[in-house]
Amino acid sequence: MTDRLTLPIPAGEPTFLGSPACNDLAELDADVAVLGVPYGVPYDMANMQAPSAAATRTVREQSRRFADEVRTSWDFTFGGTLFNDTPLRIADCGNVLMTPGDHAGNSARTTAAVRDILDRGAFPLVLGGDHSIPIPVMRAFEGRGDLCVVQLDAHIDWREERLGIRDGLSSIMRRGSELDCVTAMAQIGMRGIGSAREAEVQAARAWGSVIVPAHDLHRDGPDAVLARIPSAARYYLTLDMDGMDPAIAPGVNDPAFGGITYDEATALIRGLASKGRIVGFDLVEIVPTADVQHLTSYLGARLALNVLGAMAWSGQFGG
């Protein structure tokens, strides 16, 4: 093995859905590879220890509540078992190895780990961490075909920089727009004071981003929003949990009222899998210390499973 990219889940700690661990990406043999990325690029010393870093553990822990029955019980949302009886092989690859203060190195290791997962033919299911994490994840898709990035979020995340930091959580969609592989994007759930400034909205629209405020989704419904998402063969989905309504996802840094409901998110995920292939997914911005009864981690785990379920029902595994 060359330089180590990941740290395995320690013995006794939860893996996602109780899945087997993969401790060496070179030996990965699975349909789905779960990868934790606890840290992104902080804006200041106070955020060096990101409050979302603990979510890589809490989402795995809450996912185990589904583990016993997910493959056998009837799911009324899908009209069958969640994975449509697909013998989905999930491996938990642990967390990207993080070195304190080495943000560029951590970012590079994240990109390299996702590249390894893609090279091994597995679907990357990335657990954050804060919302800067999709930047190094999306970089791993360069040279592998065009992508439409779909973001569920309250915030537009089009800042050129903040406090001199270009790869922070406020800039992910702008950094994404600069990648050759990102040819389209849709941003759904936008709302709240502080979501964006006018110049950023103009920059996003000028680039071609389809911006869907949360109230459009509530008024028009998921099918109408799905019709506005650019047609593409390949989609990358990023889910910032503050996109969800704080009534069901209270454990976030920045709760914003009027958010996406569970049914809306699930319908969007299922519809996206019908429009094209979902090639990568990340779940970010859960803050366990702000959570109520682990609800946000539990919901995050469920929505991650719904992504896999939607893909399974659309025949995106094993083909």
Ligand SMILES: [Mn+2]
């Ligand atoms: Mn956000």
